[in-house]
Amino acid sequence: MRIALIGYGKMGKEIEQIALSRGHKIVSIIDINNIDDIDSEEFRSADVAIEFTSPAVAVDNYKRCFKSGVALVSGTTGWNSQWDEIKTIVEKEGKTFFWASNFSLGVNIFFALNRYLARIMNHFPEYNISMTEVHHTQKLDAPSGTAITLAEGILENVEHKDKWVKEVEESANELAIHSIREGAVPGIHIINYESEADTITIKHDAKNRRGLAMGAVLAAEFTCGKKGLLGMKDMLTF
Ligand SMILES: NC(=O)c1ccc[n+]([C@@H]2O[C@H](COP(=O)([O-])OP(=O)(O)OC[C@H]3O[C@@H](n4cnc5c(N)ncnc54)[C@H](OP(=O)(O)O)[C@@H]3O)[C@@H](O)[C@H]2O)c1
Structure with a gap:
């Protein structure tokens, strides 16, 4: 799978390691310094983007990612007040968005x-x-x-x-x-x-971030080819 990362902090780096170990390719890494690269061809070539940034910028990143047409998995928390706005965009415009407050x-x-x-x-x-x-x-x-x-x-x-x-x-x-x-x-x-x-x-x-990062990569694999709002309840069957 071709994966783009949005946010290259503690989670972004851990996710990169696990994605590579599962045979995926990281085609684009977006951080605070190159945010406009979301509009690049490399980013648009991804099957799925995984976003872990901060509450203040997450919703903006989501909208830009939706515009690029790339399916999105995100674990950024603290933006709940804008949930309805994002839900409406995903449902009305047929986007793909997997969000979980915790991926472990x-x-x-x-x-x-x-x-x-x-x-x-x-x-x-x-x-x-x-x-x-x-x-x-x-x-x-x-x-x-x-x-x-x-x-x-x-x-x-x-x-x-x-x-x-x-x-x-x-x-x-x-x-x-x-x-x-x-x-x-x-x-x-x-x-x-x-x-x-x-x-x-x-x-x-939690002993470390590995379980969280593994869950995010599994969610990216699950999300590939699907549409709509997705969450852990869709992926886990208990
Ligand atoms: N759902 C889950 O399972 C889960 C698990 C762990 C964490 N989280 C949440 O995920 C988020 C990230 O956590 P973290 O521990 O990885 O934080 P972190 O180490 O602070 O990493 C965030 C990264 O995003 C970058 N960034 C800031 N603004 C950006 C923008 N506009 N576009 C792209 N990248 C930008 C930051 O760059 P700078 O450092 O240069 O500002 C930093 O590299 C937090 O909201 C955290 O609570 C969720």
């Missing part, structure tokens, strides 16, 4: 476990729910996209909670997400259910 297999297993536990805990409102996410200090968005997906999994299943908030709950219907930024932590997500009698905790602790 382990985290997607954790998402399923979180939804299952939330369905059980819906019957036990005496347990107070709290969420904590920890990431490296260079991460720009808080809470993490992964934490938002976990919160949505709880809100869909626990009737007495209907919105997530940053840090402090002001009423019982809110679910607080605490964000900690320290060191070089790739990503820790913790969900706690606490009663007067006990605490139930589930936790995912």
